[in-house]
Each structure stands twice: as structure tokens, then as C-alpha cells.
Amino acid sequence: MDLLVVGAGEMGRWVARTVDRPVALADVDPSTAERAAAGLDGRVRAVPADTEETFDAVCLAVPISVVGEAVERYAPRAERAMCDVTGVMTTPVEAMRGALPDRERVSMHPLFAASNAPGNVAVVGDAPGPVTDALLMDVMAAGNHTFETTAAEHDEAMKTVQAGAHTAILAYALAAGNVREEFATPVSAALEDLVTTVTGGTPRVYREIQETFEGADAVAEAARRIADAEGEAFDDCYREAGE
Structure with missing residues (x-):
């Protein structure tokens, strides 16, 4: 063959x-x-x-x-x-x-x-x-x-595992300040590794994913919800994320 x-x-x-x-x-x-x-x-x-x-x-x-x-x-x-x-x-x-x-x-x-x-x-x-x-x-x-x-299940999943995930990682990279390496925490170091993984490719590939699958807006809305949350509202977000 x-x-x-x-x-x-x-x-x-x-x-x-x-x-x-x-x-x-x-x-x-x-x-x-x-x-x-x-x-x-x-x-x-x-x-x-x-x-x-x-x-x-x-x-x-x-x-x-x-x-x-x-x-x-x-x-x-x-x-x-x-x-x-x-x-x-x-x-x-x-x-x-x-x-x-x-x-x-x-x-x-x-x-x-x-x-x-x-x-x-x-x-x-x-x-x-x-x-x-x-x-x-x-x-x-x-x-x-x-x-x-199925095609439908796959394309729905890509909203989360590709469009949403890439949005969260790139947004962190764009928002991150220029800090010394000694200040890194386990969480920030892991995020930096993810930024390196995502930005080590080509923009065209990631652009086409963003243009094909929804998911970016949901991440942006969640980030705004967390940024606006105070007191128990933040606790609710934290617990919901853990679920």
C-alpha cells in the first residue's frame, strides 16, 4: 500500500x-x-x-x-x-x-x-x-x-483543551511582569514552562485554532469574574475551579 x-x-x-x-x-x-x-x-x-x-x-x-x-x-x-x-x-x-x-x-x-x-x-x-x-x-x-x-465530541473538546488552554497561557504571558527568576513559585514556573511550549511553535497554527474553535471568550469571562470577586465570591470561584 x-x-x-x-x-x-x-x-x-x-x-x-x-x-x-x-x-x-x-x-x-x-x-x-x-x-x-x-x-x-x-x-x-x-x-x-x-x-x-x-x-x-x-x-x-x-x-x-x-x-x-x-x-x-x-x-x-x-x-x-x-x-x-x-x-x-x-x-x-x-x-x-x-x-x-x-x-x-x-x-x-x-x-x-x-x-x-x-x-x-x-x-x-x-x-x-x-x-x-x-x-x-x-x-x-x-x-x-x-x-x-465523534466529530462533534472532538470539536467541542477542542474549545477547552486547545482554544481555552492556549488563551489562558498566552494571556498569562502577556500580563506577566518582568521579575527575577528567584521569585518563581512552583505555580509560576509551571506556567512559564507552558508559555515556552506554546510560543515555541508558529503563530499561524495557534491563530487557526483560535479562529476555528470558540473558548477564548469563556476564559476571558472567567478571568474577569475572578478579578471582580471579593470575599465569599472568590471562595466560590476557588471551590468551583477545584471541582
Whole structure:
């Protein structure tokens, strides 16, 4: 079985490394695909983004904002199956249903940066089969834990674990004063580590998450509630947070 991975960024390279089969890697920037393929083993080759080749499976590792368009564009290249690792699920699942009604379809979301692999991988098996099962076996063989979800449950969860969490971390970083390291507490040190993790990526990735999933406003409202709370109102917030 051969696989076309569309998108030679961080997660596209992760897919290419993780699957145990021949991989073709495409990107809108041909030099990016060529450099990525050269940095991987002999199973991986670079192909043009407008390739006319067909493959047993196509995996989309593209930005969230273009995944619907990418499904339409690359559906003819997928002979048996298509999957994605874009980080949103409702949009690609619905697009794949429309464009590939008679082929296997799975949406995956690795819940980690590639540098932190292995980890948890959310899976929506919309129309699974032997090809997508083989790909998931490769993911699990690399030490990742896969778990089934629905597109709706996943996208709702991302409001908290991505949009909300990132908002809280970035807001802390923006509000933090410039203090000497000796003043760090266990809580502030842990937050500083999280700030380093989040800001060590690229703004585009985090911007697309914020634009796709709600959650930032809820964090802002909670922060204002805590800031305004006095006496027992603060105690209520504290206890509620612990629950």
C-alpha cells in the first residue's frame, strides 16, 4: 500500500515517519517537500502538489482553513482511502463523505506536537476499512494511543483543551511582569514552562485554532469574574475551579 501525504509541515513529516510503507510527500512549496523527503528514509519521495499520480490512500496534513478545499482537490488521487490530521474533524469528515462516498474515510488528530510524540490520537472512523486500519496500526505500533470519538465530541473538546488552554497561557504571558527568576513559585514556573511550549511553535497554527474553535471568550469571562470577586465570591470561584 502506498500513501500520499499532502503537507510537508510538522504533522505531515510526522505521518511520513510514522507509517511503515512507501510515502509520497507533496507541498504547495516544492522545496519544502523535497527537503522533508531528503531528511527522511528511502521510503519517502517528494512529488509535485499537482501530481496526477494515484495512491492507495491520501492523508491531508494541511492547515485547518484549507482542509475542505484539499479534500476536493485530492479525492481523485485516492484510490481506496483518505484521512486527515488537520486538528478539526467536522469539516473534513463532512467533506470526505461528499467527495469520497465509496472509499474509506478516517479523521485523526494527534493531540501533541510532533516533537512530543508518541501520544494520544483521537480517531473518527467515518468509513473505516483495511487501508485505514493498516495506517492506524502503524500509528499504534509507533507507541501512540488511539481512541474513538465523534466529530462533534472532538470539536467541542477542542474549545477547552486547545482554544481555552492556549488563551489562558498566552494571556498569562502577556500580563506577566518582568521579575527575577528567584521569585518563581512552583505555580509560576509551571506556567512559564507552558508559555515556552506554546510560543515555541508558529503563530499561524495557534491563530487557526483560535479562529476555528470558540473558548477564548469563556476564559476571558472567567478571568474577569475572578478579578471582580471579593470575599465569599472568590471562595466560590476557588471551590468551583477545584471541582
